[in-house]
Amino acid sequence: MSDLLRVEELKVNYDSSNGRVYALRGVSFNVKRGEIVGIIGETGSGKTTICHAVMGLIGKKADISGKILFKGRNVSTLAEEDLRKLYSREIALLPQNIASLNPFIKIGTHIKETLKACSNIKGARSLKKKALDLLTTFQFSDSKLAYRSFPFQLSGGMNQRALMAITFCCSPSLVIADEPTKGLDLGLKDTFLETMDRLKGDRNISMLIVTHDLEVVEKVCDRIAVIYDGLFVETGKAGDVMSTPLHPYTRSLIQALPKNGMCPTWGFAPSSFENNDGCSFQPRCPVGKRLKKKHVVPSSVMVGKDHLVWCCDVKG
Ligand SMILES: Nc1ncnc2c1ncn2[C@@H]1O[C@H](COP(=O)(O)OP(=O)(O)OP(=O)(O)O)[C@@H](O)[C@H]1O
Ligand code: SF4
Ligand SMILES: [Mg+2]
Known part of the structure; x- marks a missing residue:
């Protein structure tokens, strides 16, 4: 399958009155035709910023770098008329809640x-x-x-x-959904999941879903990327990541599911004001917090077909 969307080394920094916010620190991913890709992470990890970057909605007060290619064309080089067509016909945003009507x-x-x-x-x-x-x-x-x-x-x-x-x-050609189940009661969430299930069967849909809801990625997505503090920590086929999570953060997300005993992730999310060159998860990591020195995140480790992990403690 060919790439519909390809994002390369996307970095976004916002300038706020409190200082510089390092929202995305270099993420790369693709969405193939007919594929549903999910990005999962906790609040402030950069999920909406990814959607906004792909939709061309990052404001002028932010620095953006990296490449966003749609059907092979670099979006940043498109003329205004082509951009208008792109965002009215090719890429659609599924509004977050029914109050949009x-x-x-x-x-x-x-x-x-x-x-x-x-x-x-x-x-x-x-x-x-x-x-x-x-x-x-x-x-x-x-x-x-x-x-x-x-x-x-x-x-x-x-x-x-x-x-x-x-x-x-x-x-x-591509639908982007930012937290499609946020704030929905269980019945509405089931409606969403059932409709997605049917759409997957009937049409060859391509979607990018960002969410903090693991049930959505598990039931709907073909591939997932787990994001922490503006960087991916684990990517792979949804089934592989859910059944064999290898990054300590992914493991903690899965352990926090009600069916797994609802053990919450220890500690707090890092501040996006720091451009941390070490592993941002170290203060919360069972391995990393025992160490005296900073754990620097290695380049990705391939642990299986299409399954990548960014962690010193994981061997390929
Ligand atoms: N326009 C902005 N100006 C300054 N900082 C921003 C702006 N938009 C987002 N941020 C900051 O960038 C970081 C990433 O935000 P983003 O909204 O992408 O996270 P998120 O993963 O979507 O979070 P949530 O799950 O709460 O929706 C956060 O620290 C957020 O406060
Ligand atoms: S890189 Fe080190 S500190 Fe970070 S998650 Fe892996 S083991 Fe923990
Ligand atoms: Mg968001």
């Missing part, structure tokens, strides 16, 4: 307005037909009723599916 606009109008902006479909009848088809695809048994409903007339689960219908309506 305008309560005064009917679901059908939400979909039609998006289709007008990002597809070649013209004419009221064709737009309505496409909107109804989409609602059927996203499991609305009565698509006509959903089409003429305001968001407040639908359940949370229906609004969740309507949001997904809007995001996928222009058949984007």
